[in-house]
Amino acid sequence: MEYIKSTTQQRTDLMEKTNWTREFGTKEIENLAKYIQLAQSPKGMPVIREGVREAFMCIIVSGSVNVVKEDMQSHGKVLSTMTAGKLFGEMTLFDGEPRSATVLAIEDTTMLVLTKESLNRLIEEIPKLGAKILLKLGMLISQRLRMTSGKLVDYI
Secondary structure (H helix, E strand, O other): OEEEOOOHHHHHHHHHOOHHHOOOOHHHHHHHHOOOEEEEEOOOOEEEOOOOOOOEEEEEEEOEEEEEEEOOOOOEEEEEEEEOOOEEOOHHHHHOOOOOOEEEEOOOEEEEEEEHHHHHHHHHHOHHHHHHHHHHHHHHHHHHHHHHHHHHHHHO
C-alpha cells in the first residue's frame, strides 16, 4: 500500500461518495477527512498481511480486495470479496491484536485509511464525532459477528 498526497477537500469528496458516511453530516465528513489518508494498492499486492501488527482500517473508494484466511494446511481461503464503499481492518482499532486475515487487492484499489493514532487524536479533539465513528464501527463488527455465527451453525 502506498500513500498518495491529497487535499482535505479531495478526501472529503471521496468519502461523500462512499456508503459508509451516509449517516454523517457534511461538517462531520469534512472533519473526518482531516484525520484520514488516501492510499493505493496495485492489483495482486497485499494491503494487510495476516499476523502483522498494524493498526489501521480502510474504506475502499475504488477497486476490490479479497479477505483471505489460511487454513490448518496453510492454504488461503477467500472469506469475502469487498468492493467500493466497504470497510476492512477495523478490528485492530479496538484490540491492537495481530491481523486475523490477509487482504489482497484483486484489482488496482484506492482506499481511505484511518490509523489508530489518527482515530485517538480525533476522539480527543472532536469527541462527539469520535463516539459516532466508534458506534458505527461497533455496529459493523456486531453485524459481521452475527453473519459469521449464522454461517457457523451450518457446520455444527
